Structures are given as structure tokens and as C-alpha cells.
Amino acid sequence: MSSEYSYDEQGQFFPFFILTLSGLVTLPLTYTLLCPSKDEDALAPRIKTDYKTEHAATVDALRTTQKRKQWRVKRAIVVVVGWALMAGMVYLIMVTQRTVPKLWNPYDILGVSESFTEKQIKSHYKRLSVKFHPDKARPDPAKNETLETLNDYYVELTKAYQALTDEDVRNNYIQYGHPDGKQSFSMGIALPMFIISDGNGKYVVLVYTMLLGVLLPYLVGSWWYGTKRRSKEGILMESANNLFRQYEEGIEEGAIITALSTGKEFDEVFKGDKADAGLSKIESRITAESDTVPIASGMSVKDKEQLEDLDNGVRRKALALLWAYLGRVELDDAALTKAKYEVAPIARALNQSFAAISLAYGNIDPIARSYSTSQHLIQAIPPKASPLLQLPHFTNSVVTAVEGDSKTHMSVQQFMDRPDATRRELAVGEDLLTDKQYDSAISVAKQIPYLRVAKAFFKVTGERFIIPSSLVTLVIKGRFIPPGTENIPAVNELDLEDIDPDEDDLEGNSGKKKVLKGPDGKPILVDEQVISPPLAFAPHYAREVSPKWYAFLSDSKQGKMAVPPFAFTKFDQPIVDDKGNPTFNMQTLKAQFAAPPQAGHYTFVLHVVCDAYVGFDTKMEVTLVVEEASKAAAMQAEDDISEPEEDTLAGQMQALKTGQAPKPRRNDDDSDEESGTEEEEEDTSATNTDTEDES
Amino acid sequence: MALPAFLDIDWKGLALPFAYVIVLAGALMTFSSVYRKRKAAESANLAPWFGPHLQRNIYLSLLHMQPEEGGEKTPRIPDSVLRAALLRRAVEDIRRLIQIKNAKQACSSLLQRGSVGDDLWQRFQRAEKEMEAELRDVVQEANALAPNWGQSIFQSAHEMAGNAHIRTQIDDLLATTESEKKWWEKRRGQIQSDFMKEIDSSEQSPSKAASEEDAVLVDTPSKSKKKGAKK
Incomplete structure (x- = not known):
């Protein structure tokens, strides 16, 4: 067998x-x-x-x-x-028709039904053996019969008969499915025959070698080097290394622009002779003096010197084009103009890597300046130029007319806060804007989503106090109010609260729904919505950008980052209604981080930065109050007995007790976190070291 | 059969598997040796972290200008000059040391996150090692020039570096004096003329409230225009 x-x-x-x-x-x-x-x-x-x-x-x-x-x-x-x-x-x-292997079935061979008795089978077999015995039957050439096939057929018949009558043979049949006992069996391999047929062997081996010896190493290698070639921020590793070397503690926006030009990505854009083509023309244009700004492209003297110190080549051209882009300098050449718009998105990608590098250093100035560089790149405004240039039709001469001879620049909000007549008088005129241009500028300004923070506070979900090393949620409440909006409704106090869903409330806890306080003060569940803000108005930027808001905490005294940025791209409330008017809905932004391991009052500066618009950043002070774990527990126990009203004697006592430390600073015993109070602070660099979550 | 059964091996048939093993092992070995050689060459060719150390070069060339053979008539470099040069070298070292110290944590965390490359880290580590050797060298030189100076040279160098830093900041600030002065002069003139104008106009037409109302009136139609444009 x-x-x-x-x-x-x-x-x-x-x-x-x-x-x-x-x-x-x-x-x-x-x-x-x-x-x-x-x-x-x-x-x-x-x-x-x-x-x-x-x-x-x-x-x-x-x-x-x-x-x-x-x-x-x-x-x-x-x-x-x-x-x-x-x-x-x-x-x-x-x-392909399927060849189904036939099962050996004695009834079929004999041509009897399975219901036949042994006797009937016997008589049937006798009749057949008379007819098909090789001694009797004659081979019929017409039916393609030979003596041998006749012989075989008779043997088959006999076997089938025995399988049904003889004890031993029947056992064999039952056990192995064949009267002769165990049969050979075959394993089918789903490979076509030609693979192993003679002569093809060498080709098969060749294909095998190509697959395993060449293709596989190639794929693995290209994957490996591909991942090693680019940094986590998606730029070339070499560019990231260069940017790291360019980092300095007191780096200015202009110097960041210079640093960005070290990117290796520009090599691909300016291949071969493109590196020097038109360089002198660009440089003469961007360094030309104009009557409104000292240097046409808005670069400082230092930036100009740095540009001139560079060797000719890709880097110098990229930097010159970047300044041409930022200063919106006309280059009068189709190829150069195209290159000018091409460099900005690359520079922004590099800038993201630079932001990551400055985050690793943790100094707040370079981080803030890197965000500001991103804003300027998207809006095509040189550093230290007026944010008013974001508005359509605004040029340097219009800005000078509007700002007058002021040392500081006017932000879009300040401009829009002025009465319409004043604005119009300043901006419209000969060599300035026409009435129509002015109207289109104002209509854009009135659509810019400006997130005005109404309140920011800290809390621990489900707890009343923040204890050391707990997982704190920073809650920022704000409304999108475009600059120059009139009749802004007052903030609804109920919107400012952030209510935790009940513990047994699955939908609320899973984040599908959120809890709002209804007009009667009872919590109601509302479906969570996902709203995208409008795409950034950036007519010069060669990509479509969805604006992002970053919130981060810094320690103002040390100039260090305390809690790294959280990015917000989607919001939970509609920003504008169907007609495009602002809805003034209260937006909630949340970010979680670990509280410092020591109790105390920590004063942070909260930065809310939009990466796409210049001059719409918010900075405010927030205080994080961390209580000793034991004290918080004690207070919790007391609270369980009865919650004293704020204006009762017990409430006053409670307030005194909770604010024992040097001076009784709590006047509202419900919100243990208050924004905007000035307190002493301790070392906050420990904030992000401990990530334990004890809550 | 002369040979025992276990020696009766089909060597020809075995040649193929043996060839396979040899080719495989050979390929892997060549790959690893080539790869290592390349890596070594790469790291040897890495650009140095810092540029040429000018102060050190000055100090060393001053040191070697000492007359070795009495025959040549080179003036003897006074010790004070040598000391000053060494101090300059230490100041530059302090500057570099601070840079390295600041960068170390950032570089390693960025490397872990994959935000910067491996070779940057290698360059950094080499710079660190070179820095250590350089510091040791400076201390030795200092001790050779004056006994026990090695213990305090870096302290004075640190103070010098801090002083130089503050001075550049002050210079930067002072450089803006001229333009600031000019701007304020202009501003003062402007305010004065505005003030005079205001006095004149208030004498002539005392109806200031009326003009304000006027402004409000202009405001309303333009607002409605904008709303119309939005729809």
C-alpha cells in the first residue's frame, strides 16, 4: 500500500x-x-x-x-x-470540468439496487456471470473490447459479488471502502503539473531564486531604507538633521526661514541648472528698496546678510524664493513665479519638523515662533509685517495708510473693531482700495474663524479635586466670533460648565454623546457632532489648508513648555449657520495630561494658536490647584455628609478650611480651579515627567 | 563492494545542497562585511558638529612659536599672551559645552521618536567625546602655565562668556537708538500738529457729536450691503 x-x-x-x-x-x-x-x-x-x-x-x-x-x-x-x-x-x-473520484460501489457494479436481498443478489450475479464469463463472452471489436477488458470486468463483478456476500471481503469493504483491503491513496497538491514536469525544473528554480533571493530582499530593503530616509514628520532625514543644527535658543522668525532653506527637499525642485537660473533677478527684486518697507520682501537687514553669506546654489535660490513668496514680490517670469509658489508648502512641511525639534528643547520662544512662521508661510506675509495683509487687496501701501505711523502693527480684529466709516476712510482712496475692493476685504475678514476663549479651567473627570499625579483635563471653552461681528450675544453661563456623564451612562462615557446643562439646570444628553472649520483663506498658498488650533501650557517664568501642544481640527458645535452667519456656539476643547506630583498652585500661560491665520492667537493665565491626596479625601468625606451652601456659615467654614494654606484664597468652594488668578508657583518642569493616573 | 555501506555516498547528488549552503553563507557574509565597511566609512566621513576651533588653533600656533633651537631668532612669546590665548580658547569651549549640554536631551528624545537621523546622533556623540578631551587638554595646559589654574580657568571663562553675551545684547539694543529717536521725533511732531489742528477745529466747529452720528449713519447701509453679498 x-x-x-x-x-x-x-x-x-x-x-x-x-x-x-x-x-x-x-x-x-x-x-x-x-x-x-x-x-x-x-x-x-x-x-x-x-x-x-x-x-x-x-x-x-x-x-x-x-x-x-x-x-x-x-x-x-x-x-x-x-x-x-x-x-x-x-x-x-x-x-474545467471536475473529475470526481468515483467511490467503489458494489451495487453499481452489479447493477442492483441496495434493497436487494442476498438471494436476489446471488441470482443476479449468476445471470451476469453466465453472460460475462471470459470463456463465454466474445470480444466485440465494435465496442472496443478486448479479451483483457472482458477479463477485468468479470473480476470486478466477482469482487462486487463477494463484497456483498463473503464475510471477509465484506469486512474489507466496510473498513477500507474496497474489497481488496487498504488501497493506495493520493495527496493532491494544488500546483499545476507543468511546475514539476521535466525540463521546466530550471525555470521554476530560477523563478524561486528571483522571488526569494532578489525580490524579497529588494522589497524589505527598500521598505527599511524608505522608513529610515524620512523622519517622523515626513521630511527627509537629512533635512531634519540640518534643521536640528540650525536650532538656536533665541531664533527669530526670519532666522527660522533661513534655517528652513537647508531642507534637502529643495534639491529635488531645483535640479541641475535650475539651481542658479534667475537667482540674481530674484535677489535684486527682493532686496530692492520700496517706499513703504525698507526691503521689498520684508526681510530684515540680518536676514539679507544671511542670504548674501550663502554660497550660490539650491539653498540660496530656495531662500530667495521663500522671501519673494513671503513678500509677495512680483518676479515677471512664469517659471520663477511657479517655483515661488512651490517652495512655500515645502517650507511649511520643514517647519513642522522644526516645531518638533523646538518642542524637544522645550523653550517656549522658538516653539511660538515656529507656529508663527507657519502662519506667515500660509498667508504669504513676511515676519514682523502687518497681519492686515491677510485680507484681500491689502498691499503694503494700504497697510501703511491704515496703520499710520504706528510702531506696532494693527491686527485684523483691531481694524475690524473700528466703526465702518473710520475703516473705510482709512483704507479707501486714491492709490488705495476701491469701494468694491474694500467690501470684498471686509467680507473675508468677517468670515475668518476667530476662536475667542471664554474660560479655561482644569478638572479631573468624576472628582472634585485635583490630587497629585492624577490625569487632569484641561477644558477650554470658546466661541468662534469673526472679527468685526456686531451684536455678539452674551455668554450663556450654563455653557461654561463641563459636566461629567454619570458613571453608569454608557453613551456619555464612550464619547458618543455629551452632557449639556439644559436651561433648567438638569443635564441633558446631546449627540456629539463633528464639525470642520472652513478651509483657511490663503490665496497665495499652493495647498488647501484646514486650519488647526493648538493649545499648550507654558511656564512664563522659566520660558519653558509645561504641557506640549494638543491639536484641534474638529469641533463639536456648528461654527456657522446655513447662511454663513456665526452661530456663537460654545465650543469645548479638552486635553488630558498628568498633574504634577506635588501639591500646590501652578500658574501656567495657556496659548491657543491657530496655525493658518496671523494675529489670532490667545494667551491667558490659568492656575492649576493641586491638593494633597489626603486632604482631598478628607474633604470628599465631609462633602458626603452634607454639602454646605456657599453662603451659609458652614460654607464659609468650609471655604476657610479648604484654603488653609498661607492665605485663604478660595471664595468659591465649588470650582477649585480658577483661571486668571495670580499665585505663587513651584517648579513646573516636573509636570510632564509623571504619567501615572491615579484617578 | 569494497567500501562499507555508510561510506557509499552519492557525492554528486550531495553537491547541490552543499553548494546551496555555501552560496547562502557566502552571500550573507559578504553582505555583512560590505555593510559594516560602508557604515564605518560613513561614520568616518561624518561632518564634525562644530566648525574649526579658531581659538585653539591660535593658542597652539602661539605655543609652537616658542624658540626651540637657540639658533633662530624668534621672539619669545610672553606668558601673558599665552594665558590670554588659552582663556579665549576656554571661552569658546564653554560656548560649545553649553550648546552640547542643551542639545543632548533634545537630540536623544528626537532620535527615539524618529524625528532626526542616526548619523546626527553619531556626530553628536563624537562631538561630546572630543569636547571631553578638549576640556581635559585645556586644564592640563592651564596647570602647566600657572599652578592650580586648571581649577578656576573654566569659571573665569564662563563669566567671560556670560559677559560677552550680555554685551552683544546691549549693543543690539543700542544699535536701534538712532531709528527710535528719529521715529519718536517724527511722532512728536505729528502729535503736536494733530493737537494744534484739533484745537483749531474745535474752535471753528464745536459740533463733535454730530459728526459721530454721521459715522453711525454711514455704518448701517454698508452693513446691509455686506449681508446681501453673503447671501
């Missing part, structure tokens, strides 16, 4: 095998390709304006090329090939 392996000679199994394999790859890929596009930027609202810059066509062309790059062509090709392969395999499966 031998066993043997048989290959798939008729090709009836391997299509199944390949179908399954290709299906495993193709189906998930197809899903990722066709799944509802996550690209919310396409769905995000836009700021409505009819303003077009002079080079709007170039900027738009660059935006479309970028979008086309993201089309995932490779994946689509793989999916198409996969589906073709699967279709082919299905076709093969349909076409």
Missing part, C-alpha cells in the same frame, strides 16, 4: 488557490480605494469670496497637481490587476 502525491494535472484546484490568495490582497485594497473618502477637506466649508490673486491660475494649477499626486495610482493598478486575475481564475474554474 503506497501513498503518493499527485499534482493538479487538469488544473482544477490551483485556480481556487490563486483566487483565494489574490482575493485576500485585492478585496481589502479595493475597500481602501473605494471606501467613503476620508478627505474631509473636500467637504469642509470654504470662505466665500470672489477675490483672485494675480497668479491665481498658477496657484490653482499647483493645487491640482498636488491632488493628482494623492490619487493612489499604484494602488488602483494593483486592484485592477487583482480583479483581472480573480476573473481569470473564476473563468478557469467554470471551464
Whole structure:
């Protein structure tokens, strides 16, 4: 009894095998390709304006090329090939008829029904043996019979008969499915026969070597070096290294721009002779003197010196183009103009890496300046220039007319806070804006989402006090009020509270719904919404940007970062209604971090920064009060007995007790966290060392 | 059969598996040796963290200008000059040392997060080692020039560096004096003329409230215009 392996000679199994394999790859890929596009930027609202810059066509062309790059062509090709392969395999499966191995069945051979009794079988067999005995039957050439086949057939008949009548043979039949006992069995391998057939061996070995010896190492290697080539921020490692070397503690925005030009990404943009083409022209244009600003591109004398110190080449050209972009300097050359708009998105990507580097250093100035550089890059405004340039049609001469001879720049809010007549008088005039241009500028300004923080406080979910090393939530409450909005409704006090969902409330805890305080003071559940802010108004920037808000805490005395930034891109309340008017909904931003391990009062500066607009940042002081764990527990126990009203004697006592420390500072015993109070502070650098969560 | 059964091996048939093992092992070994050599060459070619150390070069060349053979008539470098040069060198070292100390934590955390590359870290570590050797060298030199000076040279160097830093800041501030002065002069003139104008106008037309009302009137139509534009 031998066993043997048989290959798939008729090709009836391997299509199944390949179908399954290709299906495993193709189906998930197809899903990722066709799944509802996550690209919310396409769905995000836009700021409505009819303003077009002079080079709007170039900027738009660059935006479309970028979008086309993201089309995932490779994946689509793989999916198409996969589906073709699967279709082919299905076709093969349909076409090949299956050879079903026949089971040896004595009843079929004898041609009797299974209900026959032994007697009937016997008589049937006798009749057949008379007819088919090799001695009797004559081979019939017409039926392609020979003596041998007749012989075999008779033996079969006999076997079948014995299987049904003889005890031993019947046992064999029952046990092994065949009267002769154990049969050889074969293992099918779903590989087509040609793989092992003679002569093909060498090709198979060749393919095998190519797959395992060449393709696999190549794929693994390219993946490995691909991941090593780019940093976590998605820029080339070499650029990141250069940026790290450029970091300085007191780096200014202009110096950051200079540092960004070290990026290796620019090498790809300015290949070959492109590196020097038109460089002198750009430089003469950007360093030219104009009547409104000392240097046309808005660079400082120091920045100019740094540019001139560079060697000719890619870096110098990239830097010159960056300044041309920031200063909105006209270059009068299609190729140069295109390059000018191309460098800004690259510089912004590099700037993100620079922000990560300055975050690692932890000094607040470079971090803030790196965010500010991002704003300036998106809006195409040189550092230290007026934020008013963000508005359409505003040029340096208009800005000078509006700002007068002031030393400090006027922000868009300040400009919009003035009465319309005053604004108009300043901005409209000969060589300045026309009435129509002024109106379009104002309409854009009235759509800029400006997050005005109403309140910021700390809390621990489900607890009344913040104890050392607990997981603190920073809650920022604010409303989007575009500059120049009139009739701003007063803040609803109920909106400012942040209520924890009940512990047994699954929906509230899972974050699907959130709790609001209704008008009667009772908590109500509201469905959580996800609202994208409108895309940034950035007519010069060759990408579409969804603005992000960053909130971080710094220690103002040491100039260090205390809690690293949290990014917010989506909000929980609609920002504008159907007509595009602001809704004044209270937005809630939350960020969690670990409280300092020592009790005390910590005063932080809260920064809320929008990365897309210049001059819309918020800075405010917040105080984190951390209580001793034992004291908090004691207070908790007391509270359980009865909660004294604020204005009763017990309440006063409670207030005195809780605020025992040097001076009784608590007048409101419910909110143990208050913003804007000035307290002594302790070492806050310990804030982010301990991540234990004890709550 | 002359040979015992266990020696009767089909060597020809075994050649293939042996070749396979040899080729595999050989390939891996070449790969590893080439890779290591490349790495070593790469790290040897890494750019130094700091530029050339000018102060050290000055000090060393001063030191070697000492007359060695009595034949040549080179003037003897006075010890005070040598000391000053060494102090300058120490100041530069302090500057570099502070830079390295500040960068160390940031660099290692960035490396862990994958925000900067491996070779930056290697360069950094080498710079650190060089710095250590340099400090030791300066201390030895100082001790050779004056007994026990090595213990205090870096303290004075640190103070000098701090002083120089403050001085540059003051210079930067003072450099803006001229433009500030000019601006304030201009501003004063402007305020004066504005004030005079105001006095004149208030004498002529005392109806200030009326003009304010006027402004409000202008405000309303433009507002409605904008709302219309938005719809």
C-alpha cells in the first residue's frame, strides 16, 4: 500500500488557490480605494469670496497637481490587476470540468439496487456471470473490447459479488471502502503539473531564486531604507538633521526661514541648472528698496546678510524664493513665479519638523515662533509685517495708510473693531482700495474663524479635586466670533460648565454623546457632532489648508513648555449657520495630561494658536490647584455628609478650611480651579515627567 | 563492494545542497562585511558638529612659536599672551559645552521618536567625546602655565562668556537708538500738529457729536450691503 502525491494535472484546484490568495490582497485594497473618502477637506466649508490673486491660475494649477499626486495610482493598478486575475481564475474554474473520484460501489457494479436481498443478489450475479464469463463472452471489436477488458470486468463483478456476500471481503469493504483491503491513496497538491514536469525544473528554480533571493530582499530593503530616509514628520532625514543644527535658543522668525532653506527637499525642485537660473533677478527684486518697507520682501537687514553669506546654489535660490513668496514680490517670469509658489508648502512641511525639534528643547520662544512662521508661510506675509495683509487687496501701501505711523502693527480684529466709516476712510482712496475692493476685504475678514476663549479651567473627570499625579483635563471653552461681528450675544453661563456623564451612562462615557446643562439646570444628553472649520483663506498658498488650533501650557517664568501642544481640527458645535452667519456656539476643547506630583498652585500661560491665520492667537493665565491626596479625601468625606451652601456659615467654614494654606484664597468652594488668578508657583518642569493616573 | 555501506555516498547528488549552503553563507557574509565597511566609512566621513576651533588653533600656533633651537631668532612669546590665548580658547569651549549640554536631551528624545537621523546622533556623540578631551587638554595646559589654574580657568571663562553675551545684547539694543529717536521725533511732531489742528477745529466747529452720528449713519447701509453679498 503506497501513498503518493499527485499534482493538479487538469488544473482544477490551483485556480481556487490563486483566487483565494489574490482575493485576500485585492478585496481589502479595493475597500481602501473605494471606501467613503476620508478627505474631509473636500467637504469642509470654504470662505466665500470672489477675490483672485494675480497668479491665481498658477496657484490653482499647483493645487491640482498636488491632488493628482494623492490619487493612489499604484494602488488602483494593483486592484485592477487583482480583479483581472480573480476573473481569470473564476473563468478557469467554470471551464474545467471536475473529475470526481468515483467511490467503489458494489451495487453499481452489479447493477442492483441496495434493497436487494442476498438471494436476489446471488441470482443476479449468476445471470451476469453466465453472460460475462471470459470463456463465454466474445470480444466485440465494435465496442472496443478486448479479451483483457472482458477479463477485468468479470473480476470486478466477482469482487462486487463477494463484497456483498463473503464475510471477509465484506469486512474489507466496510473498513477500507474496497474489497481488496487498504488501497493506495493520493495527496493532491494544488500546483499545476507543468511546475514539476521535466525540463521546466530550471525555470521554476530560477523563478524561486528571483522571488526569494532578489525580490524579497529588494522589497524589505527598500521598505527599511524608505522608513529610515524620512523622519517622523515626513521630511527627509537629512533635512531634519540640518534643521536640528540650525536650532538656536533665541531664533527669530526670519532666522527660522533661513534655517528652513537647508531642507534637502529643495534639491529635488531645483535640479541641475535650475539651481542658479534667475537667482540674481530674484535677489535684486527682493532686496530692492520700496517706499513703504525698507526691503521689498520684508526681510530684515540680518536676514539679507544671511542670504548674501550663502554660497550660490539650491539653498540660496530656495531662500530667495521663500522671501519673494513671503513678500509677495512680483518676479515677471512664469517659471520663477511657479517655483515661488512651490517652495512655500515645502517650507511649511520643514517647519513642522522644526516645531518638533523646538518642542524637544522645550523653550517656549522658538516653539511660538515656529507656529508663527507657519502662519506667515500660509498667508504669504513676511515676519514682523502687518497681519492686515491677510485680507484681500491689502498691499503694503494700504497697510501703511491704515496703520499710520504706528510702531506696532494693527491686527485684523483691531481694524475690524473700528466703526465702518473710520475703516473705510482709512483704507479707501486714491492709490488705495476701491469701494468694491474694500467690501470684498471686509467680507473675508468677517468670515475668518476667530476662536475667542471664554474660560479655561482644569478638572479631573468624576472628582472634585485635583490630587497629585492624577490625569487632569484641561477644558477650554470658546466661541468662534469673526472679527468685526456686531451684536455678539452674551455668554450663556450654563455653557461654561463641563459636566461629567454619570458613571453608569454608557453613551456619555464612550464619547458618543455629551452632557449639556439644559436651561433648567438638569443635564441633558446631546449627540456629539463633528464639525470642520472652513478651509483657511490663503490665496497665495499652493495647498488647501484646514486650519488647526493648538493649545499648550507654558511656564512664563522659566520660558519653558509645561504641557506640549494638543491639536484641534474638529469641533463639536456648528461654527456657522446655513447662511454663513456665526452661530456663537460654545465650543469645548479638552486635553488630558498628568498633574504634577506635588501639591500646590501652578500658574501656567495657556496659548491657543491657530496655525493658518496671523494675529489670532490667545494667551491667558490659568492656575492649576493641586491638593494633597489626603486632604482631598478628607474633604470628599465631609462633602458626603452634607454639602454646605456657599453662603451659609458652614460654607464659609468650609471655604476657610479648604484654603488653609498661607492665605485663604478660595471664595468659591465649588470650582477649585480658577483661571486668571495670580499665585505663587513651584517648579513646573516636573509636570510632564509623571504619567501615572491615579484617578 | 569494497567500501562499507555508510561510506557509499552519492557525492554528486550531495553537491547541490552543499553548494546551496555555501552560496547562502557566502552571500550573507559578504553582505555583512560590505555593510559594516560602508557604515564605518560613513561614520568616518561624518561632518564634525562644530566648525574649526579658531581659538585653539591660535593658542597652539602661539605655543609652537616658542624658540626651540637657540639658533633662530624668534621672539619669545610672553606668558601673558599665552594665558590670554588659552582663556579665549576656554571661552569658546564653554560656548560649545553649553550648546552640547542643551542639545543632548533634545537630540536623544528626537532620535527615539524618529524625528532626526542616526548619523546626527553619531556626530553628536563624537562631538561630546572630543569636547571631553578638549576640556581635559585645556586644564592640563592651564596647570602647566600657572599652578592650580586648571581649577578656576573654566569659571573665569564662563563669566567671560556670560559677559560677552550680555554685551552683544546691549549693543543690539543700542544699535536701534538712532531709528527710535528719529521715529519718536517724527511722532512728536505729528502729535503736536494733530493737537494744534484739533484745537483749531474745535474752535471753528464745536459740533463733535454730530459728526459721530454721521459715522453711525454711514455704518448701517454698508452693513446691509455686506449681508446681501453673503447671501
